[in-house]
Amino acid sequence: MRLYFDCCCYNRPFDDQSQNRIHDESEAVLSLINRCQKDNLGTVLGSTILKMEIDRISDPAKKAKVSALSKAISEIIPYNEIIKKRAIEIQALAAIHEMDSLHIASAEFANVDVFLSTDDKLLKACHKISTKLKIRVKNPVSFLAEVIENDGY
Numbered sequence: 001m002r003l004y005f006d007c008c009c010y011n012r013p014f015d016d017q018s019q020n021r022i023h024d025e026s027e028a029v030l031s032l033i034n035r036c037q038k039d040n041l042g043t044v045l046g047s048t049i050l051k052m053e054i055d056r057i058s059d060p061a062k063k064a065k066v067s068a069l070s071k072a073i074s075e076i077i078p079y080n081e082i083i084k085k086r087a088i089e090i091q092a093l094a095a096i097h098e099m100d101s102l103h104i105a106s107a108e109f110a111n112v113d114v115f116l117s118t119d120d121k122l123l124k125a126c127h128k129i130s131t132k133l134k135i136r137v138k139n140p141v142s143f144l145a146e147v148i149e150n151d152g153y
Helices: 007-014 021-035 050-056 058-071 082-093 098-110 120-128 140-152
Strands: 002-005 043-047 074-077 115-116 135-139
Touching: 002 021, 002 098, 007 021, 007 050, 007 058, 021 043, 021 058, 021 140, 043 050, 043 098, 050 058, 050 074, 050 098, 074 098, 082 098, 098 115, 115 140, 120 135, 135 140
Parallel strands: 002 043, 002 115, 043 074, 115 135
Antiparallel strands: none
8 A cells, every 4th residue: 555645644643632523633643653653554655746835834943853753654655747747637637735735646656545634625626536546545534444444353
């Protein structure tokens, strides 16, 4: 399983955990990363776009934590003209922000199995155009439930 977590996923474990949804998403992100790293059940991919977004985090403490968590990435997708072109196509299909379309295009370029995000607007927009995307886009909680159901643990 090849997974691409967008920047909000790497941020989620360092958000205020008092809301159940945030806590559940945090646990799902950490569990999926752990399954990939320790159980060798997959590969975590990232991109130069993701690194750029992490570098833009203004809070130095949070930036350091997110950077540390992103060390789970074992394969980096370099930005290129194919990604740029596909990102523009994705933006034309739905109301998706430029950075998000670049993440999705990077994930498509690398043939990931699932692109994970906690961003409801992005998830909704991707759901509307799912037949036009080359990858699945899921919330980490729903994807983890799928993985557990298929793996039996």
